[in-house]
Amino acid sequence: MVPTYQILAVDDEKFTLVLLQSCLKDENCTLVTCDNALDALEEIKKRPFDVILLDIMLGAIDGFELRKLIRDVNPKLPIIFLTSLMDDIDSRLISRIADDRYSYYLNKTFKKQQLKDKIEHAVTFYREEQEAAKFYRHLDFELGLAREVQRVLLPPWCSLNGDLLSTYLHEPCFRVSGDVFDIIALEDGRHLVFLGDIVGHGVQAALYMSAIQSYLKVQHNSSSSQALEPHEVLNRLGVFFNNNLRGENHMTCLVAIFDFRRNHLVFQNAGHPGIIRCSRREGRAFEVDAQGRGGFPIGWFPKKTYLAEDNVECDFDDDDVFILYTDGLTDLQNEAEEAVDKQVMLDLLGAFTEQTNVIPTPFLLCSALEQIGYSFPKDDVCVAEVRKNPECILSPSTGDGEPPAVMLRLINLSTVEVSRCVEQFGVFVQERTGDDELTTRVELLLSEFLNNVVEHDGETHASVQSGILVVVKIEPPEMVLATILDRRSRAVEEKLNIPENAAEVLEQCNRTLTSSGRGLAIIRTIATSIMRKHFKGLNQTEFVIKAEKPWAS
Template sequence: MSASESRRILIVEDNPFNRKLLQTILEQEGFVVEECKNGKEAIERLKEEKFSLIFTDLLMPGMDGFETIRRIRDMGIATPIVTTSSMNSKQDRQRCLEAGADDFLPKPIQTEQIRELLKKYEKNTTQSPAAKDDNECPVSPINASDYRILLVEDDETLGRRYQQFLEKFGFHTIRVFHGDKAWEIFKLHNRDYDIIISNVFTSGIDGLGLLVNIKRDYPDTLVFIYAAEHDTDMFQLAARIGADGVLTQAEFESGMIPMIESAIYRCAQKTSRATAADTVNQVRKAQANLIRLGCAEPCNTIDIAYSQLTDAGGDVASCRRFNLAGRCGVVLGDVSGHNVMSSYISAIFLGILSSVWNKNQNPSDLLRTVNAELNKADYADYHLCVSALLWDRRRGKLRLATAGNPGALWVKKKNNGDIDIEELGGGGMCLGWVKEDFIFTDCEIEMTPGDFLFLFSDGIDSKAVIDILNADKELLRRETTKGISQQILDRILAKQVQKDDMILVALSEPETISDAGLHYSFPSTYSGVEGACQWAAEMIKAEQIPEGKESVLVLLAIREALINAVNYGNAFSHQAFVDLSLYFKPGELRVDISDEGAGFALPAILNKIEHIRVEQLGNRGLAVMNSVSDQVVVNGSTVSLIFRRNI
């Protein structure tokens, strides 16, 4: 392994917040980090690249962490693998080792633990994983009588059973029936208790609420959460909040003592308060990076700026490109509060957003879907205000929906160089409060070249933005949107004391668009397909077809892609458009077909047709596209057919 390869680490994690948090810590230690969102992506990446260390989550959709590890080992790859999970039972650690992992890192991730692992594997990054340490989770001998436990369980039988179990091991254990009483006792006598063990579902303050309160005010206290059944979302949330361990009731008597011993050992190896502060700092940086990332690829039309009031805030923003024809979405969220828990709720929102956005591009549909997901869990002390928009740049249309956020500012340029600022309606009910899905506001506008749109959280007064824009119209006379949000935010903060998190998003429709392609759009009908095919036949000259390609087959592949877009992408909706774009360069023709659907993933194996009957129309889709073109590429809801000169 080369020196450069020995500094490269692969992260396999489906949660974007957790990925960014781990990436930030590793990059601060001088490592180059690559990311994969699931096990399948990781397997493909490892076929072509080498890494010195792999971190993988266990609970991922599709191929989980256990299967990912097994497949990596089946490939003969000896790279050390560290699993990260909120499941901290001995059985789960054993399953990881049996699958081929080398180490287990419990969530929430602690900076000092990462550093220890890096030291361990930096010594010999090419060592085979066959050499296992039988004491993979070293435990310092403890005297149980030195520790006092506050147990929270309202079921009489279960509570008595768990209390007797803990006392059998020597722990002084006091039991209370509900979270309110536990919090009251702990505030008065916090020095008398070292460990809190709570059922997640208790009357009064539930287990998660108790966890939040204790970790906020008494970060050195160990807190363990258990539940009747395994609940991945709840366990991950508890781990993110700061639980020292989570497990099910079925695992209580087999896993609780090892979990307590392991947590006590970890605390003995470091200064807990310093590490907790360091971890909060990493959370803050991770959230800030998430807000500033924007689209996967930088663009000149969307800009985001953010200023947090405290160490960890609750504002979040994200943008996504749905296809290559200028269809994109932007979401701005504002969670109540200015603490670490607010950041975690923002992270949960981002996780929900990442899984439902493609299928719910319409802003009102998106808000309804997210609201339904948030109502599946109880975050009674937190609510989420959201602005969501869908921008169809090819047609200049923009849809906007709000749930509790201020309305946007639409800045329109006049012919004389002056500007007209229109305040769009905002309001609506915040997400997560009620289950009704008709309480959001929405509108649709037509953006023209030179227009701007500004979205912001309630920490920013719309009048302050309007005054700045009216006072300095040069801000809007720019070729790129990049930097305008930060300039406006800086001017606001120069004149007023910040009292809340502030986030500002700017969008602009460029007056000139540099695009060398030819474009055609049509509603989703079969007659529209015929018109698009006729247009393509007229636009693609014989000399522009790469040498060795037959024009009739090229047009056939285009037709099949257009039919697929109408049938599957837009589901025959006459209100949905299909965009056809042609790009020419010497020896190559690229054809982009974009629809308004959720997109799809190419299958691992694409069939080829040896003998194509031109007179047969439809029902052959990808097989014809793959047989005729040299490459088929899917980017969101855009399918690109690439034809190259035969050599």
């Protein structure tokens, strides 16, 4: 034995201990002996051992009982049972020894070489497992760190930037993802939306993803984006991919530039799934016709360039919603290992167009797919929606000039931000309804709920995923709808004990009233109804606040 082993021998027959000492005295090991279970347990608690040589018939506490006690201290410490009980060929004994993955057996008629081999085998296996466990812990830590870096590089789950509203869901297949997503506001008022999918999974794909995500940010900051077109973005990325990333991988991607002032979209597809358009006017969802253009993924043909004539252009309606996704979405499988049928996905999205409230479509879609059984990812999944900010949509029934009946704010978790936001919503409700009492109630409700979130959740929302989207909609002649979308974890929710339905709310309010008299109790007295929904890590809370009397519309 080359390495130094720390060995503990336990046997109530002192002769066996003497024999083991004689046998191992010239070996590179330290042998500690005990003639009873309790002393042995003390020794194990005192210092680390590599292996235990243990008799089965030990007296008051036998070898198996001692093993159980040892396992409480160290679940994997190798134990070699040294016994002559096997003479009776007792299969129950063998199976009791084999019950434990780290237990071995050696007959007392052992030869020295057999003893050494057994110790060597047990300790090597133990040490390798320890090393592997250490390695996996380290890997796990690094993957966690990599995931955090990815989160920082990705935009917030919701973007509300001028006339654009976007949300997206980014779910790695395993810890880190090779999917790239970004939204960049161009200097000329348009919005560049980028979605890419690096070939492969795990760390290598994640590293490429991080490099490209960083490159997009640098490009955004360093070069002019006036009149930028999708093919130019693809060509720049192609050069970066081939020169800086050695061109050893490739990436499918989609570059789309939205102009919400003209309701115009121009995009080019580099081997990526197409864009889905959800049209409320047509009551359906369908893939935007790419007219056979677009083509090869970035990195396939280093010398080929993407051309302007391959850009696809289309106009759209104010309330259209565009869905961009990576193929991880259609690769989701059910228990029968069937992938998502694209038509099923389009039908689901078509049904969503009938919803009138602002809905985070990617979360709703993935949640719906999960509900019908597609809950086994085979690839990283990224789904994004892009739509015109509802605030910028003028009501078709009242015509031009009518101020929008909806207000949206994306807020960070700080009491200052909450106060500012609540004040703005107050002004909005007052202007649209002229009802001071209703305005105060809306302000109070938002203030209570949002401050509650800040108070309980501030620390857990340090990342860029932390924004809360607040939507307040005026529904004449007497209702105000307030919808709050946040990405608090369910664990936090459970800690807060936020109920799922009105009856639970009432019950909890009664309890809260007796203790504090604030928070949910106030919310309950203000809101006519409270509805909570959860979609894949996104929480949607809807409050209906009714005026005392209808206001003049």
